[in-house]
Amino acid sequence: MRQDLHYxxxxxxxxxxxxxxxxxxxxxPRIQVHTETxxxxxxxxxxxxxxxxxxxxxRITIEHGATIVATGGKEAGTTLxxxxxxxxxxxxxxxxxxxxEGSLDAAALDTVVMIQCVGSREPxxxxxxxxxxxxxxxKNANQLRKxxxxxxxxxxxxxxxxxxxxxxxxxxxxxxxxxxASYDPADKPRVQFENGKxxxxxxDTILRDEVRVSADLLCLSTGVEPDPSHQELGEKLGIxxxxxxxxxxxxxxxxxxxxxxxxxxxxxxxxxxxxxxxxLAQAEAAAQRAFVYLSKGRLTAARMTSKVHDSLxxxxxxxxxxxxxxxxxxxxxxxxxxxDAATCxxxxxxxxxxxxxxxxxxxxxxxxxxAIIEASLMGSWSAGP
Ligand code: SF4
Ligand code: SF4
Ligand code: SF4
Numbered sequence: 279m280r281q282d283l284h285y286x287x288x289x290x291x292x293x294x295x296x297x298x299x300x301x302x303x304x305x306x307p308r309i310q311v312h313t314e315t316x317x318x319x320x321x322x323x324x325x326x327x328x329x330x331x332x333x334x335x336x337r338i339t340i341e342h343g344a345t346i347v348a349t350g351g352k353e354a355g356t357t358l359x360x361x362x363x364x365x366x367x368x369x370x371x372x373x374x375x376x377x378x379e380g381s382l383d384a385a386a387l388d389t390v391v392m393i394q395c396v397g398s399r400e401p402x403x404x405x406x407x408x409x410x411x412x413x414x415x416x417k418n419a420n421q422l423r424k425x426x427x428x429x430x431x432x433x434x435x436x437x438x439x440x441x442x443x444x445x446x447x448x449x450x451x452x453x454x455x456x457x458x459a460s461y462d463p464a465d466k467p468r469v470q471f472e473n474g475k476x477x478x479x480x481x482d483t484i485l486r487d488e489v490r491v492s493a494d495l496l497c498l499s500t501g502v503e504p505d506p507s508h509q510e511l512g513e514k515l516g517i518x519x520x521x522x523x524x525x526x527x528x529x530x531x532x533x534x535x536x537x538x539x540x541x542x543x544x545x546x547x548x549x550x551x552x553x554x555x556x557x558l559a560q561a562e563a564a565a566q567r568a569f570v571y572l573s574k575g576r577l578t579a580a581r582m583t584s585k586v587h588d589s590l591x592x593x594x595x596x597x598x599x600x601x602x603x604x605x606x607x608x609x610x611x612x613x614x615x616x617x618d619a620a621t622c623x624x625x626x627x628x629x630x631x632x633x634x635x636x637x638x639x640x641x642x643x644x645x646x647x648x649a650i651i652e653a654s655l656m657g658s659w660s661a662g663p
Contacts, residue, residue: 282353282371283554284378287417287447292554312338317514320345323604323621324541325577344541344568345515347525348561351547354404354503356397359469359476359496366476367469367496370414377421382495384425391478391493392419393467394435398501400463406522408501408551412439415499416447419456432457432491434467434480444553459489469496502551516604517542524550535564538602540621543567582624582641586615590636600631 283292303309312331315338320329327345331338353371361367368376370392376382392415397403412435419431435458440448452458460483461467467480476496482489504523512519517537518526525544528536535543543564546557571577584605586597597615598606605621606628608614615637628637642650 282374284374285417285421286554287413287420287444288555290554310340317511320514323618324571325620327541343572344543346543346545346564346568347511347515347517347537347548348545348564349505349507349511349548351502351504351524351551354397354408354500356498356500358396359393359467359498360471361498364471364474364476366474366494367498369498369500370411370418373418373495373497374414374421377418377425384422384429387422387426387429387494389430389432389491389493390419390422390495390497391476391491392431392433392497392499393478394433394438394499395463396498396500398499399436404501404503404522406551407439409439409441410551410553411499411501413444413447413553415497416440416444416451416456418497419451420447423454423456430457432459432478432493434459434461434478436461436463459483502547505548508548515539515542520550522550524548535560535567540603540623541568541571577620582639583619583622584617584624584626584628585638585640586617587636587638588614590634591615592634592636594633597628597632597637600627602627 286292303311312333314333316332318330318332318337320327322328325343327342329340329342329345331340353369356369359367361369368382373382377384394412394415395407398411399405399407415433415435419433422429422431433456437460438448438458459480461480462483465481467478469476469478471477472492475492475494477490477492478496479488479490481487508519508523508525512525515537516539520526525537525548527534527544527549528538535545535549537544545561545564546552549560552560591614593608593613593615595608595615598608602625603621603623605618605623607616607618609616624639624641626639629639631637
């Protein structure tokens with residue numbers, strides 16, 4: 279979405295920021311950039327991935343210790359509220375572009391209506407909050423009023439998602455005279471066109487009355503949707519998608535930028551829609567997580583890993599399918615199931631799935647387990663009530 283961003287609510291210059299980063303990357307002799315390139319396939323595990331890239335007819339094989347997925351996202355399209363049938367109906371990013379590049383004349387506008395949550399937060403549509411479009415509405419309202427202080431702006435919303443310090447911009451917009459009216463999702467605004475102008479009718483939930491506003495410009499907050507490559511890329515990388523089509527993290531609180539697959543990390547809209555400041559923090563976190571692996575001379579296996587009792591194993595491969603970390607594979611030369619100790623997380627799923635008791639966790643034995651229990655009980659007794 280970099281091309282769509284010209285300014286942010288809190289005054290960042292996203293284009294300048296990205297240009298600076300791109301230049302630093304181009305000038306770094308240790309970074310290779312492959313543009314117009316697709317990932318053909320990838321195999322291996324953390325510390326020793328091997329990926330084949332397609333660049334037209336050319337195939338490039340690279341070896342890498344970690345993978346960071348930063349596919350980005352895009353503004354969702356819509357056919358609602360007359361979008362596509364009138365030049366007076368635009369999305370937030372089109373208004374931003376028009377104001378920045380001068381193709382939208384704010385001085386010629388008397389009334390602008392913005393509708394929030396268009397095609398969002400509903401089953402069947404993008405059933406999530408994109409977290410950026412309320413801020414986009416405020417920043418565009420701000421820019422419109424800077425260019426034309428007389429313009430009347432009405433924002434129709436379900437909830438204003440201006441969390442954290444962004445709340446102050448919402449308060450300021452109200453103080454500046456931007457009108458906010460909430461609508462009920464069961465009774466959405468309706469748009470018809472009169473003399474080429476969009477006329478928006480909505481039920482004001484406070485006045486409990488129907489309001490009609492004739493607008494010179496209708497601006498729609500359509501939210502963010504995942505990059506269309508996600509399904510295919512997820513299958514190639516062996517990482518899961520959420521029901522909304524973004525990539526799934528391993529654990530939202532403790533491993534928020536890790537994928538379940540060891541050595542694969544997420545940054546930005548690949549993971550979920552979020553403001554640029556959060557994207558930058560997440561990208562730094564992903565880089566640092568990757569660095570933890572890359573900086574080590576050797577990787578140690580999890581304390582508890584799984585093993586295979588060859589004599590009990592029926593080679594049914596149930597455990598290979600069951601393992602969520604792809605730590606198990608079938609050795610076709612020796613006809614046996616093998617476990618990659620560096621990838622195994624010791625989750626025990628294979629041990630549960632194996633019908634023959636041939637998959638087992640190499641943890642403490644029964645005697646050691648009893649000793650652990652005894653030691654912890656001794657600890658709690660000596661600590662007293
Ligand atoms: S950020 Fe605002 S407009 Fe966008 S989906 Fe969330 S509540 Fe709706
Ligand atoms: S599920 Fe058990 S028996 Fe089947 S291949 Fe795996 S270890 Fe062997
Ligand atoms: S314990 Fe078994 S299922 Fe879990 S990661 Fe290791 S091999 Fe895979």
